[in-house]
Amino acid sequence: MTLKVAVLGTGKIGEALLSGMLRAGWAPEDLLVTARRPERAEELRARHGVSPVGNAEAAKSADILILTVKPQDMGALLDELAPHLPADRLVISGAAGIPTAFFEDRLAPGTPVVRVMTNTPALVDEAMSVISAGTHATEEHLAHAETIFGGVGKTLRVPESQQDAATALSGSGPAYFYFLVEAMTDAGILLGLPRDKAHELIVQAAIGAAVMLRDSGEHPVKLRENVTSPAGTTINAIRELENHGVRAALIAALEAARDRSRELAAGA
Ligand SMILES: NC(=O)C1=CN([C@@H]2O[C@H](COP(=O)(O)OP(=O)(O)OC[C@H]3O[C@@H](n4cnc5c(N)ncnc54)[C@H](OP(=O)(O)O)[C@@H]3O)[C@@H](O)[C@H]2O)C=CC1
Ligand SMILES: O=C(O)[C@@H]1CCC=N1
Known part of the structure; x- marks a missing residue:
């Protein structure tokens, strides 16, 4: 039936x-x-x-x-x-x-x-x-x-006890990637690229990175190291990301999303 x-x-x-x-x-x-x-x-x-x-x-x-x-x-x-x-x-x-x-x-x-x-x-x-x-x-x-x-x-x-954390990671997750793409497209503008080209470059970098994360079987650290040449360009960018506390910001952001998921239960 x-x-x-x-x-x-x-x-x-x-x-x-x-x-x-x-x-x-x-x-x-x-x-x-x-x-x-x-x-x-x-x-x-x-x-x-x-x-x-x-x-x-x-x-x-x-x-x-x-x-x-x-x-x-x-x-x-x-x-x-x-x-x-x-x-x-x-x-x-x-x-x-x-x-x-x-x-x-x-x-x-x-x-x-x-x-x-x-x-x-x-x-x-x-x-x-x-x-x-x-x-x-x-x-x-x-x-x-x-x-x-x-x-x-x-x-x-x-287990249901992990649902609020899962909501912070994957339920809300796409929004974080859209936010990053938006911010990096702005960086492209600062560097003098037209917006449509900046958007295309960043979106394709995101798709390429996502497929490699899914299909290569490599740890994200290894994939990042493969991009990061000695005395090259990438390490300069990574230093700035660390200087600006981006890793800590992401941890705090997802913790805040998890906390809000818990609060929604109380407000329903
Ligand atoms: N957006 C997202 O990325 C995600 C959302 N969720 C969850 O999914 C749920 C929906 O989110 P989202 O789709 O974004 O929200 P929407 O507001 O787009 O959808 C909810 C819909 O429910 C309708 N509605 C409200 N009350 C009633 C009712 N009594 N009878 C019939 N229809 C009703 C609303 O009508 P009206 O148009 O009149 O407001 C609206 O169309 C939420 O609980 C959210 O937590 C989960 C994962 C991801
Ligand atoms: O922001 C929200 O509350 C919903 C749930 C997960 C994604 N969107």
């Missing part, structure tokens, strides 16, 4: 996942979406050929519900769903910070909950999705989450 999957709160992440499921071969008639605004619901129908429904309808008809509203909106969504949701449905949360216990406390006793932290490269099937089981989630439930999120990239199981 084909499972029906509903994406509830289909914004940026929900739509990325939806489009990935369609690319992976899910039939539009097996996918339901919900949105808060009617114009958004119509946009999703027009773009993807899926059926927008209300949250209560999704709770009644879907076997798997993927909740992709903002953490701050999750409590209200669960209040809406709880009266309609049988305990045998799998609930997958895509929200930052919110623990599986938050869902278990608000849904029918025994409801299986899986927590997933994905990221926006789901749009190009290069997501990293980090998956943890709640109290009642079985191997079969985790496998369902892996099938869905595996369609848009890699998946990794972690």
Whole structure:
């Protein structure tokens, strides 16, 4: 029997996942979406050929519900769903910070909950999705989450205690790389390059470095040493990065993201 999957709160992440499921071969008639605004619901129908429904309808008809509203909106969504949701449905949360216990406390006793932290490269099937089981989630439930999120990239199981750290690394991770590209493109401007050329050079350097990190099997230190010639150009840049505390700044930045993920649980 084909499972029906509903994406509830289909914004940026929900739509990325939806489009990935369609690319992976899910039939539009097996996918339901919900949105808060009617114009958004119509946009999703027009773009993807899926059926927008209300949250209560999704709770009644879907076997798997993927909740992709903002953490701050999750409590209200669960209040809406709880009266309609049988305990045998799998609930997958895509929200930052919110623990599986938050869902278990608000849904029918025994409801299986899986927590997933994905990221926006789901749009190009290069997501990293980090998956943890709640109290009642079985191997079969985790496998369902892996099938869905595996369609848009890699998946990794972690204990739920590591989810806030994973959110800081891979959930938010793409933003750090975009920030670096933006800053290095500005450096290109300072060095006299036209912006479009500076952008192209840095983006290709990023892609080349990313593929080597993934495929060469070499440690990042070795890859960096291979670029860093004695008395050459690269070591001058590395000295400046160290002088400006970039390594410490990155450690502090990711720690702050981890802390914010913890706070989101308290604010939900
Ligand atoms: N953006 C990212 O890179 C990542 C985000 N996440 C997590 O994914 C979740 C979504 O983030 P993102 O996609 O960026 O946010 P968006 O705001 O783009 O998406 C959330 C959507 O939920 C809708 N919504 C809110 N309440 C309801 C409701 N009761 N019923 C139906 N729809 C509702 C919103 O409607 P409206 O348009 O009216 O506001 C919005 O379209 C968050 O929990 C975030 O922590 C996880 C990993 C990465
Ligand atoms: O910034 C955020 O809260 C979300 C979660 C991870 C990435 N974006």
